[in-house]
Amino acid sequence: MRYGETGYNLEIDLTRGSIERVETDPKDTELYLGGLGTNAKILWDRVPADADPFSPDNILIFSTGLLCSTPAPGANRTIVATYSPQTKFMAYSMMGGLFAPELKFAGYDKLIFSGKSPNLVYIWINNDKVEIRDASHLKGKGAVETQELIKKELNEPDCQVAAIGLAGENRVFMASIEQGRSSASRLGVGAVMGDKGIKAVAVRGTKDINIARPTEFLQLCNEVLEYIKFREERPIPNVMTILQGLGSPQEMKHTDEKWHTENFMWGNARTRRKDFWNDEIEKKWEKTQLGARKRLISCYNCPMKCGAIISLPGMSTYMMKCFSKLTYTMAAYVEDLDFAFRIAQRATEYGVDGFSTPQTMAFAFELKEAGILTDKDFEGTSAYEACPTDNEGRFYWLLDRVARREGIGDILADGTYWAAQKIGKGSEAFAHNNIKKHEQLPLKLGMLNPVYFLMYCTGEKMNITQIEGQFPQSPFMTMEEKEEFISDWIQVPDEKFKQYVLDWEMRGEKSNPYYPTPEIATDIVDWQEMMHFVDDALGVCAGLSSFPLKPPYHIHNYPKFVAAATGIDMDEEKLTEVYRRNRNLVRAINVRRGLRRVDEKPPEDHWKKRFPELEEKLLDTYYKFKGWNNDGIPMKETLEGLGLGYVAEDFLQRGILTD
Numbered sequence: 227m228r229y230g231e232t233g234y235n236l237e238i239d240l241t242r243g244s245i246e247r248v249e250t251d252p253k254d255t256e257l258y259l260g261g262l263g264t265n266a267k268i269l270w271d272r273v274p275a276d277a278d279p280f281s282p283d284n285i286l287i288f289s290t291g292l293l294c295s296t297p298a299p300g301a302n303r304t305i306v307a308t309y310s311p312q313t314k315f316m317a318y319s320m321m322g323g324l325f326a327p328e329l330k331f332a333g334y335d336k337l338i339f340s341g342k343s344p345n346l347v348y349i350w351i352n353n354d355k356v357e358i359r360d361a362s363h364l365k366g367k368g369a370v371e372t373q374e375l376i377k378k379e380l381n382e383p384d385c386q387v388a389a390i391g392l393a394g395e396n397r398v399f400m401a402s403i404e405q406g407r408s409s410a411s412r413l414g415v416g417a418v419m420g421d422k423g424i425k426a427v428a429v430r431g432t433k434d435i436n437i438a439r440p441t442e443f444l445q446l447c448n449e450v451l452e453y454i455k456f457r458e459e460r461p462i463p464n465v466m467t468i469l470q471g472l473g474s475p476q477e478m479k480h481t482d483e484k485w486h487t488e489n490f491m492w493g494n495a496r497t498r499r500k501d502f503w504n505d506e507i508e509k510k511w512e513k514t515q516l517g518a519r520k521r522l523i524s525c526y527n528c529p530m531k532c533g534a535i536i537s538l539p540g541m542s543t544y545m546m547k548c549f550s551k552l553t554y555t556m557a558a559y560v561e562d563l564d565f566a567f568r569i570a571q572r573a574t575e576y577g578v579d580g581f582s583t584p585q586t587m588a589f590a591f592e593l594k595e596a597g598i599l600t601d602k603d604f605e606g607t608s609a610y611e612a613c614p615t616d617n618e619g620r621f622y623w624l625l626d627r628v629a630r631r632e633g634i635g636d637i638l639a640d641g642t643y644w645a646a647q648k649i650g651k652g653s654e655a656f657a658h659n660n661i662k663k664h665e666q667l668p669l670k671l672g673m674l675n676p677v678y679f680l681m682y683c684t685g686e687k688m689n690i691t692q693i694e695g696q697f698p699q700s701p702f703m704t705m706e707e708k709e710e711f712i713s714d715w716i717q718v719p720d721e722k723f724k725q726y727v728l729d730w731e732m733r734g735e736k737s738n739p740y741y742p743t744p745e746i747a748t749d750i751v752d753w754q755e756m757m758h759f760v761d762d763a764l765g766v767c768a769g770l771s772s773f774p775l776k777p778p779y780h781i782h783n784y785p786k787f788v789a790a791a792t793g794i795d796m797d798e799e800k801l802t803e804v805y806r807r808n809r810n811l812v813r814a815i816n817v818r819r820g821l822r823r824v825d826e827k828p829p830e831d832h833w834k835k836r837f838p839e840l841e842e843k844l845l846d847t848y849y850k851f852k853g854w855n856n857d858g859i860p861m862k863e864t865l866e867g868l869g870l871g872y873v874a875e876d877f878l879q880r881g882i883l884t885d
């Protein structure tokens with residue numbers, strides 16, 4: 227009997243129209259756990275290293291995490307993995323909500339799509355019965371609308387549907403996969419789904435998941451719930467509001483946006499508006515937000531309620547969470563929050579990433595102001611009007627063009643990096659906020675922070691908010707504050723992290739950029755990465771683990787969860803080794819696709835003050851710690867020590883490593 231997992235994947239070849247239920251190897255679960263870990267192993271084994279993201283050889287995996295569908299609070303992530311059309315590297319984008327638990331209750335740990343369907347289809351998984359169904363009647367429908375239409379068509383109000391909108395159908399590089407209470411938005415996973423001809427996946431599951439040691443497991447779950455309550459009653463003092471609690475950033479709950487609106491840049495990461503926030507705006511925005519927000523909602527089996535149902539007159543309802551409340555508003559320089567809720571509804575129906583899309587549109591208008599794009603690029607055709615001149619109107623107009631790949635929208639649909647390559651004429655300088663060809667948070671700071679430097683450079687999730695956590699973002703002002711912070715810091719893997727907090731100063735030699743030192747910065751990044759990699763293998767939401775300070779899940783209780791759920795013999799040392807194996811495998815996949823040190827650079831203007839020598843030293847130290855060579859390539863001994871000898875062999879054969 228398999229515990230914690232179903233032991234089966236569902237494999238669908240869209241070219242042949244075949245459907246197969248395939249038993250998985252329990253040894254792989256021990257080595258890589260589930261979710262991201264086994265996704266990486268499958269990508270490595272099955273997809274040619276040079277496969278184009280839009281070739282039938284590329285695969286698209288919807289994976290549950292190892293703890294999904296168990297009673298572990300917040301274990302609900304779907305880890306969608308494929309090769310990204312935008313970066314060309316491995317994409318793994320997370321989706322919360324209810325999809326992964328439903329899939330596992332239907333009897334599958336993963337859905338693996340290969341090939342391409344000649345016609346638009348949707349997949350209907352009803353426990354053991356699986357069908358590939360015609361979706362021609364859903365062509366062009368919105369991502370949220372499609373979910374409702376499929377539920378009605380199947381007469382299954384309780385099934386979970388993940389769908390793409392028009393942007394995915396048109397292979398827009400920023401296309402997302404939308405699912406009821408969440409979305410897998412980043413790196414173009416929706417474009418790959420559209421390329422494969424899949425409009426939606428609907429799933430209904432009513433089976434059980436076996437737990438190896440249920441009493442012990444439930445006890446652990448109760449401890450997590452108790453700790454969540456404890457933390458809710460005791461917000462962390464002396465840090466900014468959004469860092470005080472647990473969960474995804476509670477943007478639907480909080481209305482105070484002073485920090486974001488004054489510290490994140492407006493436009494395409496261009497303008498900081500230091501005195502933007504005032505009483506009048508606060509009152510106006512609060513009224514708009516509370517008016518639009520019908521109720522707060524949670525993902526499967528989680529008490530945190532990070533999302534909200536949004537409803538405004540004349541619009542169908544949708545779910546919003548996190549920063550999409552601000553990204554369109556700030557990119558368009560619109561000071562009315564109502565615009566954010568309205569345009570986000572349209573963007574959600576199109577199915578696009580709420581970070582990259584507004585950045586790309588702001589980039590286009592910057593190019594127009596600079597004379598690189600001209601009025602001709604924004605004129606009308608027989609099918610549509612010319613671009614309006616007001617800020618709101620022109621953003622709606624361009625969003626429509628991008629999702630439909632019409633006119634200039636066709637070029638912009640590939641994101642700022644690829645659009646700049648096509649447009650030329652100096653537009654490359656305007657695509658200034660990318661790492662590995664991917665748009666980053668519009669945050670520009672003064673002094674280089676060595677921990678963030680390393681995370682930005684080396685992170686392969688490509689999204690800084692999904693790499694950070696655990697360690698404070700800036701030093702505390704006084705020794706009393708530091709001592710208070712470390713007094714109940716049970717999550718640290720080693721006591722040395724407490725000393726790092728005590729030593730870190732606002733000014734002087736123990737301050738940024740020279741403190742944390744490269745060695746200490748590497749330690750901190752390694753811990754943060756570890757927690758993200760473990761979450762992404764177990765399918766636990768980062769909002770309860772790797773993202774906030776002092777979360778309920780940590781390296782000391784995670785091994786117990788894994789052991790009690792699956793019966794696998796697990797302790798901290800072994801879990802750390804699984805993390806290192808998965809981290810190196812993801813890196814190896816990308817190395818095989820060309821990732822090198824030269825790619826690991828934050829945007830030039832990310833910090834005002836840069837330190838080239840120190841930055842090189844930081845990368846050297848991090849690579850050395852990881853057992854990678856100076857080009858960021860895992861070395862033979864490192865790979866072999868982690869049971870990844872097959873990767874070392876492949877690297878030697880390709881000449882990526884020499885013996």
Ligand code: SF4
Pocket residue numbers: 300302322323472473474523524525526528529530531532533767768769770
């Ligand atoms: S913490 Fe928030 S985002 Fe995470 S599972 Fe819970 S409700 Fe969902």
